[in-house]
Amino acid sequence: MIMKKKTESKAKTAPKAKDTEKQPDTKTSKKRKIEEKEEEVEDQPKKKIVKKEVVPYNYEDGLEAGWKNLLSSEFENEYYKEIKEFVATERQSSVVYPADEEVFSAFQYTPLDQVKIVIIGQDPYFNPNQAHGLSFSVKKGTAVPPSLNRIYNVLEKTIPGFKKPKHGYLESWARQGVLMINATLTVRKGKANSHANCGWQNFTKAVLGQLSENKSGLIFFLWGTFAQKLGKIIDKSKHHILEAAHPSPMSGDKWNSCNHFAQANDLLKEMGKEPIDWTIQ
Incomplete structure (x- = not known):
């Protein structure tokens, strides 16, 4: 008997079905995360930056009626308001001399109807405990500056009885009618002429x-x-x-021939006015 060979059908391995599910796009995923973070940040309350308000000091408020009336048009002028705003802004970030209440000391110490002599300086001293609103004058307890020391030298030579004081506080002159005013009335600490262009010279x-x-x-x-x-x-x-060289040491010997203090007293006497007592206690 012839036996028929059974054909063994080899089971074919069915091909694996392809994974039709798409893998998440990493770029898109990152983008979504960033957007979510941005939304979270937007939802958070934003911090308010509070700027300190600049409040200008009203220098003119402390003046007597004479000066107020004489300079009333200047106090209303836009440039003067800008000066006050500038100085107030400077004081927020820097030390400024003199103190606000001393900026107009020259006008406060010497009422308008008492002015006899005017001494013009350039700008205030810029070191601590010096400037107090009178040109060339410094507060007590401070060394006498070189320019003022040379002024004292001339006074010793030309005014009988004058003796050099150990301080440079000249208020007694101001109280007698000597208006001591700087062209620029404020200065930043340590920086000469730092406020020279803010408008004070126009004033x-x-x-x-x-x-x-x-x-x-x-x-x-x-x-x-x-x-x-x-x-x-x-x-x-x-x-x-009356003109002369500046008393600064840089002027050399030119200043030494100045005789203004004696000359001024002679002129005051001729006009029937009380001379200045230049001595300082």
Whole structure:
């Protein structure tokens, strides 16, 4: 018997079905996460940046009626308001001399109707415990600056009985009618002339112009080219102009021949006015 061979059908291995599910796109996933984080940040309350309000100091408030009336138009001028805002802003980030309440000391110590002599300086001293609103003067307890020391030298030579004091506080002069004003009334600590371009010089020119126009017989000490240029606004037919080199050591011997203090007293006597007692206690 012939046996038929059984054909063994080899079971074919069925091909694995392809995974039709798409794998998540990593780029899209990252983008979604970033968007979610941004949404979370947006939902958080934003911190408010509070800027400190700049409040200008009203220097003119402390003045007596004479100065207030004379300079009223300047106090309303836009440039003067800008000066006050500038100084107030400077004080927020820097030390500024002198203190606000001392900026107008020259006007406070010397009422308008008592002005006899005007001494013009350039800008305030810029080191601590010096400037207090009077040109060339420094607070007590501070070393006498070189320029003021040279002023004392001239006083010793020209004013009988004058003895050098151990301080540089000149308030007694101001109380007798000596208006000691700087062209620039404020300065940043340690930086000479740092406020020279903020508008103060326009104000000082206006002060000199008003004095020249509304007063007569005033004596102006113009020391150095800066003060002399500023003093060109003064009417020489109505007032007395005394010019000399600046008392700074840089002027050398030129300052030593200055005789303004004695000259001023002679002029005051001629006009029937009380001379200045230049001695300092």
